[in-house]
Amino acid sequence: MSDPTESPAASPRPGQRTPVAPYARRSRRGLITLATVTLGSGITMLDTTVVTIALPTIGRELTSSLDGLQWVNNGLTLSLSALILVGGSLGDRLGRRLVYLVGIAWFALASLACALAPATGWLVAARVLQGVGAALLTPGALAIIRSSFREEDQPAVIGTWAGVSGIAVAIGPFLGGWILDVLSWRWIFLANLPLCVIVVLAGWTVVPESRDEAAGGRFDLAGAGLTSVVLAALTWVLIDGAQWPALLVTVVAVAIAAGVVAFVLVERRAHYPLVPLRLFSSRVFTSANLMTFLVYGALGAVLFFLVLQLQNTAGFSPRDSGLATLPITITLMLLSAPMATLAQRLGPRRPMTVGPMVVAVGVLILSRVGAGSGWGSVLVGTSVFGLGLAVLVSPLTAAVLGAAPEQYAGAASAINNAVARTGGLLAIAALPAVVGLSGADYRDPDLLTAGYRLATYVTAALLVLGGLVSWFGLRGTGPAARHRPEAPTPTA
Numbered sequence: 001m002s003d004p005t006e007s008p009a010a011s012p013r014p015g016q017r018t019p020v021a022p023y024a025r026r027s028r029r030g031l032i033t034l035a036t037v038t039l040g041s042g043i044t045m046l047d048t049t050v051v052t053i054a055l056p057t058i059g060r061e062l063t064s065s066l067d068g069l070q071w072v073n074n075g076l077t078l079s080l081s082a083l084i085l086v087g088g089s090l091g092d093r094l095g096r097r098l099v100y101l102v103g104i105a106w107f108a109l110a111s112l113a114c115a116l117a118p119a120t121g122w123l124v125a126a127r128v129l130q131g132v133g134a135a136l137l138t139p140g141a142l143a144i145i146r147s148s149f150r151e152e153d154q155p156a157v158i159g160t161w162a163g164v165s166g167i168a169v170a171i172g173p174f175l176g177g178w179i180l181d182v183l184s185w186r187w188i189f190l191a192n193l194p195l196c197v198i199v200v201l202a203g204w205t206v207v208p209e210s211r212d213e214a215a216g217g218r219f220d221l222a223g224a225g226l227t228s229v230v231l232a233a234l235t236w237v238l239i240d241g242a243q244w245p246a247l248l249v250t251v252v253a254v255a256i257a258a259g260v261v262a263f264v265l266v267e268r269r270a271h272y273p274l275v276p277l278r279l280f281s282s283r284v285f286t287s288a289n290l291m292t293f294l295v296y297g298a299l300g301a302v303l304f305f306l307v308l309q310l311q312n313t314a315g316f317s318p319r320d321s322g323l324a325t326l327p328i329t330i331t332l333m334l335l336s337a338p339m340a341t342l343a344q345r346l347g348p349r350r351p352m353t354v355g356p357m358v359v360a361v362g363v364l365i366l367s368r369v370g371a372g373s374g375w376g377s378v379l380v381g382t383s384v385f386g387l388g389l390a391v392l393v394s395p396l397t398a399a400v401l402g403a404a405p406e407q408y409a410g411a412a413s414a415i416n417n418a419v420a421r422t423g424g425l426l427a428i429a430a431l432p433a434v435v436g437l438s439g440a441d442y443r444d445p446d447l448l449t450a451g452y453r454l455a456t457y458v459t460a461a462l463l464v465l466g467g468l469v470s471w472f473g474l475r476g477t478g479p480a481a482r483h484r485p486e487a488p489t490p491t492a
Helices: 027-061 066-094 096-115 120-148 151-182 186-190 190-204 221-243 248-269 275-283 285-314 318-324 325-345 349-366 373-402 404-435 444-475
Strands: none
Touching: 027 096, 027 120, 027 151, 027 186, 027 190, 027 285, 066 096, 066 120, 066 221, 066 404, 096 120, 096 151, 096 190, 096 275, 096 285, 096 349, 120 151, 120 373, 151 186, 151 275, 151 318, 151 325, 186 190, 190 318, 221 248, 221 404, 248 349, 275 285, 285 318, 285 349, 285 373, 285 404, 285 444, 318 325, 318 373, 325 373, 373 404, 404 444
């Protein structure tokens, strides 16, 4: 018997695939679609944290400086942050499934280039190319969920997607440590290839196509260009600015400020802007994205510094430092689904307030990691860290998408992902200099420990601030409330 949720909804136009009614969450096609978008987006998230655990090894083999490792870590994040808005817009226009699968294929080829890297510069360039593929596929995952599943099933589907994505982030250090112990850091990238093939085959066969039929006019090339240039310049200033003349850095900083102003003006006048600014008229949307920037910036910086501290100061092997983060994975696996259900009943405000505070407590526990540290304090810290992460992930995603009109699902997802990645990008770029680390300092246990501890205090403060933003910014949000601004009207 055929699944009624998979029956044709309307006659297709010539050359188009037959449209289908939204899938039920537990239907065969619904399960395969969910698995496809979860695995695809999980690959990019997994890759980020797997590479983090390998940074000390890559630094030794390729004789990289600290700023070189920052660029290896940030290469993907930079292009992803700069172009993810483009990916969301392209998906809305050309087809979310098409752009998603192109992104997966691109990511696979760039991963192969990473695995073949003979030097740090090559690896950084390949990581930038990885980010381009990730920018195409990342916003498509949630947009596909919004367009492919029945409305009543979407909260549960989003909760599953968010939980598994969180697990992909958390399991990265453990998996990376095992790969480094058994094989080499190059296999971290080669492992992406078979997974990408599976996603492309399943996606092309089962995932339904969708797009924003109202999208039209010229593509916002000016907005895309300004985003890329501003983020690249800002990252360069934060990582390498201290090594260049003050006058040059000042000129670049002024250009960055001018670029931000120009971007806002361009988006206000565009017929179909890359960033529909009217989305930010929603207090919930704006607050959730500000909280995302603070919290994900802190999370990215903590993982970057923790891996260096565990391996270079505490004497953990790559495998052991990966095992030390395993409680984050276990906590997310056990609690993501229950926390998503609880967030549906309570609304997003309380989980998005409590979650960052709990993560901050975990970070403060981890601040004591140093020479001679054993497993006890590390495991306690990562367990508390994982608990807070499980509390905040699902309601954050649901709050952002719930505050956006249906036709801007891709743009809303892309904006939130861009904000999250940009937070991590800027935190990792800026914090080493803020805490007094540069060059080969990360190889000196005493210098690294002093910088590491200060960095944990800064990130804990960012997490607390993120919780406060949620408490005040999400007031009035309830379990049944949907905070949707009106669809913006194209302006001349």
